[in-house]
Amino acid sequence: MAIAYQSHPEIADTLAMKRRGLTLALLTFTYFFSYMDRQILAILLERIKADLVLTDTQLGLLSGLVFAIFYATLGIPVARLADRTNRRNIIAASLTVWSAMTALCGLAQNFTQLMLFRIGVGIGEAGSSPPSHSIIADLYPPEKRASAMAVYSLGVVLGAGFGTLIGGVVAHSYGWRIAMMTVGLPGIVLAILVRLFMVEPRRGLSDAARAAEATPMPSVGQGFASMWASAPARHLVVGVTLTSMIGYALTGWGPSYMQRSLGVSMLDISRYIALPGALFGAVSALAGGKIADMLAKRHGLHVQAWVVLAMKGLSLPFALAFYLIDAPAIAIGSYFVSLIFANSYLGPSFALIQHLAPLQIRAMWAAITLLVINLIGLGLGPTMVGWLSDLLKPGFGEDSLRYALVIIALMTPWALFHYWRAGVLLKRAEDAVR
Template sequence: MDRQILAILQELIKADLRLTDTQLGLLSGLAFAIFYATLGIPVARLADRFNRKNIVAISLALWSMMTAAGGLAANFGQLLAARIGVGIGEAGSSPPSHSIIADLYPPNERAGAMGIFSLGVVLGAALGTTIGGLVASSYGWRNAMFVIGLPGVVLAVIVWLFVVEPRRGLSDPARAPDAPGTPMPGLAAGFASLGRSAPAVHLVIAVTLTSMIGYGLTAWGPSYMQRTLGISVRDIALYVALPGGVFGVISAVGGGRIADRLARGRGLYAQSLMVAVFKLVALPFMLGFYLIDQPMLAIGSYWLSVLFANSYLGPTFALIQGLAPLRMRALWAAITLLVINLIGLGAGPTLVGVLSDALRPQFGADSLRWALCVFAAITPWAIFHYWRAGVLLRRAAA
C-alpha cells in the first residue's frame, strides 16, 4: 500500500504541485528504486547473520513513517525525499521475509506459501488504490498519505513481538547447514553462485521484465483511467480496484496452489512453464485494456489480465529460493530484488512517464495510452525466459 498509494494520487499531486509526467515517473520509479534495490544487499547480509523478523519490524516502522511524511511535502523535492525514505525502509522487507518462508516450508509447498506472501503486492495495490482514492476524493491526497502510512507503525510493533524466527534450513533436512563458525559467503560469491545457475539467471531475467512491465502499468493505470476512460478517482477506488484485488488474490493464491500440484506431479520445472502459459493467456487482455475505448469493456479486459498475470510471483521466488544455497537465501533474494527493482521498478514507471511526454506532441491526450501499449507489448520477451528456465530445470532433474 505504501508503495502503490502514489498511483491513485498522481493526478491530484500533479495539479497541486504542478509536476510533469516525467517527475511523477521518477517519484514512483527510479528515485524510489535506487535506494530500495541497492540497500537490499547489505540488509540481506544482516538477515543471513542476525534475527530476520526484527529487521522486518524496524524496516516496516521506517517506511510507514516516511509514507506519512509524504503528506507534508510542499514541492517536488520534499516529496522526492519522502519517497526515497520509503524506498530505504522497504529495502529491509523482502530478503529476510523470503528467507524465513523458505525455512518454514519444504520445496513442494513453497510456491503456495510464496503465493500467499505475494498477496502483499496484490492486496497492497488494490487497498492502496481503494483506501487512498476514497480518502483523497473527500479529504485530499495529503490525508490519504497519513491514513495509509501511520497504521504500519502499529503493525511493526506486532511483528517485533509475535513473529517467530525459524531455525535456518528447517524445511530442508537433506541440505545440512554449515558447521558453526564457518565464514559467511561474501557478496561476490553470492553473485557468482547465482550466475552459475542457468535456470536462476533465466528466472531473474523473466521476473525483471515482468516487474518492469507490471510496475509501469500499475503506476500509470489510474492516471490512464482518469485521462482516457474518464473514470473518477472515487469510481476507480470503489469499482475497479476492489474487484481487481479479488482477481489478483485468486491469481496469486491459485497460481501458487497449481504450481505446488505441478511440482508434486511433474517436477519443479513445470512451475516455470505454467507461468509462461498464464502470461501468454493474459497478454491479449492486457492489450485490450489500452485499446478498447468503451470503459466497462476495457475494465473487464483488465480484470481478466490480472486473473492470469499475477500467478508468477509465488512460483518464481519459490524456485529461486529452492536453487539458492542455504546460507545465501536472503542474499539471492536481495540480488534478485536488486535487479528487479533497479530495472523493473526503476525503469518501468519512469520510462512510461518519459515516453508519455515524448509522444504528447504526436498523440496529445492519448500519449499515455500508447506509452502503456508499448510496455505491455514487451511481455513475450519475459515469456521466453520463463519457458527457457523450465526447459533447463527439466534437464537438470532428468
C-alpha cells in the same frame, strides 16, 4: 529465541513450525503495507501533478527510479545482515521507518521534498522482502513453498488494491496529503505486532536433506557469483524482472490512464475497480502457487516455470485490449480478465529461486533478485512510461499515456522466453539426477 536454539533446539523448532501460519500471516500483512504505502501514489498522481505542478516525467521518477534506486541497492547490505542476524527484528524496524516516511509524504510542499520522503520509503522497504523470503523458505519445504510464496505475494495485489481504494476515497474527501498519512501511520502498530509475535526460525529448518550445505558465510561477491553460475536462476531473474517491469508500469500508471483516456473518475476507480481488481489479482496469485505446486509433484519443479509461461501468455491479449479499447466497460472488463492470470508468476518465480539458492545465503539471493527487479522493473517501468508519455504527447495528446503503456506491455513475449528456457534447464538438471 537465540538462547532457545542453543539450549533446546527441538523446542525452538517445534514452536517455529507451530507458529508458521501466524508468521506467514504477519509477513503477508507487512508486505501488504509495503505495497499499499508504495502504490498509493498511483491513484494520487493526478492530484499531486495539479497541486505541485509536475510533469509526467517527474511523476514517473517519483513512482519508479527515485524510489527504486534506494530500495534495491540497500537490499543487499540488509540481506547480508539478515543472513547473519535476527530477521524478524530487521523487518519490524524497516516497517516502522517506511510507514513514518509515507505519512511524511503528506507534508511535502514541492517536488524535492516529496522526492526525499519517497527515498525514505524506499530505504525502509529495503529491509522487508529479503529476510521475509528467507524465513518462508525456512518454514516451508520445497513441495509447499510456491503456495506459501503465493500467499505472501497477496501483499502485492491486495496492498496495491487497498492503497488505491483507501487513497482515492480519502483524497476525494480530505485531499491527497491526508490520504498519505492515513495509510502510513497504521504500519507502526503492525511493526510492534511483528516484533512481539513473529517467530525467527532456524536456518534450513525445512530442508533437512540439505543441512550438509551449511558452510561459512560467503561474501557478497560470492553471492552474486553463485547466482550467476546458475543458468536457471539467471533466466528466472530476467523473466521475473521483465514481468515485474510491465506490472509496475500498469500499477503505477493504470489509474491515471483510466482517468485520462477512459474518463473514469478517481472516486469511481477507488470504489468500483480497486477492490475487485485486488481480488482478481489475489485469486491469480494463489491459483498460480497451487497449480505450480500440484504440477511440480507430478512432473518436477521445472513445470513451475512453464506454469508462469502459460498464465502470462493468456493474460497478454486481455491487457492489450484494456489499453486499446475505448469503451470503458469493455476495457475495464478486459483488465479484470487479465488480472486472473497476471499475478500467477509471483509464487512460482520466488519459490524456484529460493529452491536454487544455497541455504546460507537465501536472503542474499532474494536481495540480488529484488535488486535487479526493482532497479529495472520498478525503477525503469513507471519512469519509462512517464518519459514515453511526454515524448508521444505532441502527436497523441492525452492518449500519449495509453500508447506508452502499450509499448511496455508488448515486451511480455521477451519475458516468456526466459521462463520457457528456465524450465528447460531445470528439467535437464532433474533428469540428470534420476
